[in-house]
Amino acid sequence: MKEEMMVEKREAGAGWEPKIVAFLCNWCSYAGADLAGTSRLQYPPNIRIVRLPCSGRINPLYIIKALVDGADGIMVSGCHPGDCHYLTGNLYARRRFTMLKRLLTTAGIEPGRVHFTWVSASEGNRFASVVEEVVVKVKALGPNRIREGSERRSDVHEF
Amino acid sequence: MSFEKQRIELIDTCKNLLKEGKVNLVLGFAEGQAEMSASPFFIRTPEETDEMKWDDACSMTLAKYLLEKKEGAAIIAKPCDARAIVMYLAENQIERDKLTIIGVECAGMKGKDGLAAPGCEDCKLRIPPVYDILVGYGDGLEAEAVQKAADTMEAELSGKLTRFQKEMEKCILCFSCRQACYGCYCESCFIDREIPNWLPKELDTGAKMVFHLGRAMHLAGRCVECGACERVCPSGVNIRYLVKDLAEFCEALYGYQPGVNPEEVPAMTTFDMNDKEVGFIGGEHNEACCGS
Numbered sequence: 325m326k327e328e329m330m331v332e333k334r335e336a337g338a339g340w341e342p343k344i345v346a347f348l349c350n351w352c353s354y355a356g357a358d359l360a361g362t363s364r365l366q367y368p369p370n371i372r373i374v375r376l377p378c379s380g381r382i383n384p385l386y387i388i389k390a391l392v393d394g395a396d397g398i399m400v401s402g403c404h405p406g407d408c409h410y411l412t413g414n415l416y417a418r419r420r421f422t423m424l425k426r427l428l429t430t431a432g433i434e435p436g437r438v439h440f441t442w443v444s445a446s447e448g449n450r451f452a453s454v455v456e457e458v459v460v461k462v463k464a465l466g467p468n469r470i471r472e473g474s475e476r477r478s479d480v481h482e483f
Numbered sequence: 484m485s486f487e488k489q490r491i492e493l494i495d496t497c498k499n500l501l502k503e504g505k506v507n508l509v510l511g512f513a514e515g516q517a518e519m520s521a522s523p524f525f526i527r528t529p530e531e532t533d534e535m536k537w538d539d540a541c542s543m544t545l546a547k548y549l550l551e552k553k554e555g556a557a558i559i560a561k562p563c564d565a566r567a568i569v570m571y572l573a574e575n576q577i578e579r580d581k582l583t584i585i586g587v588e589c590a591g592m593k594g595k596d597g598l599a600a601p602g603c604e605d606c607k608l609r610i611p612p613v614y615d616i617l618v619g620y621g622d623g624l625e626a627e628a629v630q631k632a633a634d635t636m637e638a639e640l641s642g643k644l645t646r647f648q649k650e651m652e653k654c655i656l657c658f659s660c661r662q663a664c665y666g667c668y669c670e671s672c673f674i675d676r677e678i679p680n681w682l683p684k685e686l687d688t689g690a691k692m693v694f695h696l697g698r699a700m701h702l703a704g705r706c707v708e709c710g711a712c713e714r715v716c717p718s719g720v721n722i723r724y725l726v727k728d729l730a731e732f733c734e735a736l737y738g739y740q741p742g743v744n745p746e747e748v749p750a751m752t753t754f755d756m757n758d759k760e761v762g763f764i765g766g767e768h769n770e771a772c773c774g775s
Contacts, residue, residue, distance in 0.1 A: 384700045385673065385681060385693070392689045392696075405756065415754035418763075422736065423703040423729055423751070425762040430728045431696060432644025441764035454764060469644065471689055
């Protein structure tokens with residue numbers, strides 16, 4: 325079963341759907357996602373949401389680990405700068421994410437796989453459109469190739 | 484050759500410091516076990532100073548020992564050591580007034596192949612940013628200063644990934660780079676933790692990537708380019724190119740250069756309301772992050 329899933333996952337083509345991990349802060353973006361849902365807005369079902377207290381709580385290792393373990397894309401969203409529930413969490417996070425994206429790009433991960441943005445609790449529409457944008461970009465890149473050509477771990481995490 | 488002159492002056496300085504009782508320990512270099520190598524030397528008596536070594540093989544970074552010897556220590560500091568010390572001061576790891584820094588004017592160190600040691604190849608610093616006593620090199624410093632062409636490998640994106648994978652495949656996860664790095668002083672490293680367990684049981688390329696990317700991220704805006712990671716690596720992994728790129732990026736974006744001013748707050752522990760959002764959705768200056 326696992327083998328089949330791996331094969332299915334790594335084959336780019338008409339049927340391939342990217343798996344995107346979304347790290348959302350509890351106070352703005354998660355509520356924004358909720359609003360998008362309760363407003364019956366359509367957006368692609370490719371994201372798997374991980375809810376965190378604050379975008380400042382997102383350890384860059386979460387993103388690194390997700391990419392290494394086979395996530396095709398990453399989306400991170402928090403409160404707009406100045407609106408953080410904990411006042412400054414997203415401002416520290418902003419520097420961290422800027423550096424992380426540069427690091428990942430230097431290591432050869434396409435910039436289009438890793439996305440950072442701000443979505444407030446009232447921006448259900450924006451949430452839906454951001455997800456759409458992210459999915460389109462990741463789809464264009466195809467499956468995550470970071471482990472391609474190198475030895476692989478036998479147990480692949482399934483999202 | 485004025486390494487010898489510098490050595491005599493260093494011995495003199497250390498002898499006086501120990502005799503006067505100003506310090507109880509001098510961190511210096513002794514002859515290493517292998518040829519063309521140096522090992523750290525903890526000098527506690529004035530007599531021992533005569534065995535001190537100082538030449539172009541003393542590329543080791545001694546600053547990390549200061550974390551264990553917090554009081555009454557003196558250290559022989561090359562510019563890179565001094566930059567590490569500045570970072571320790573900025574990160575509140577040591578106290579300036581309990582420490583004596585014997586700065587040395589540095590002509591650059593050489594590796595076993597006679598070329599510049601890792602970290603020295605494009606280092607322009609000759610005088611340490613902080614010191615109490617400075618021991619000069621004398622004439623002929625610039626002529627003697629070792630230079631090697633910097634690694635200018637500007638690869639395409641796919642080439643970048645291949646390069647990264649190649650480096651990772653060499654790694655044997657011995658963690659020497661972490662042990663030698665001045666910046667890796669956490670009491671428990673993320674990679675040693677069991678909860679959460681960042682290092683999978685099967686140690687393949689993916690595990691190495693998690694370690695090296697995680698470590699590079701922890702060094703973002705902190706690396707002082709001493710080259711210790713590359714020097715100690717038994718399998719010749721160059722991870723410095725990742726961190727070096729981050730350092731340049733950090734300086735361009737936040738105007739922060741690590742290891743220059745102990746009063747300055749390190750870039751990643753502060754923020755500005757108007758920080759540029761490079762690579763963000765809807766952010767400006769996206770082209771700076773390889774055109775996302």
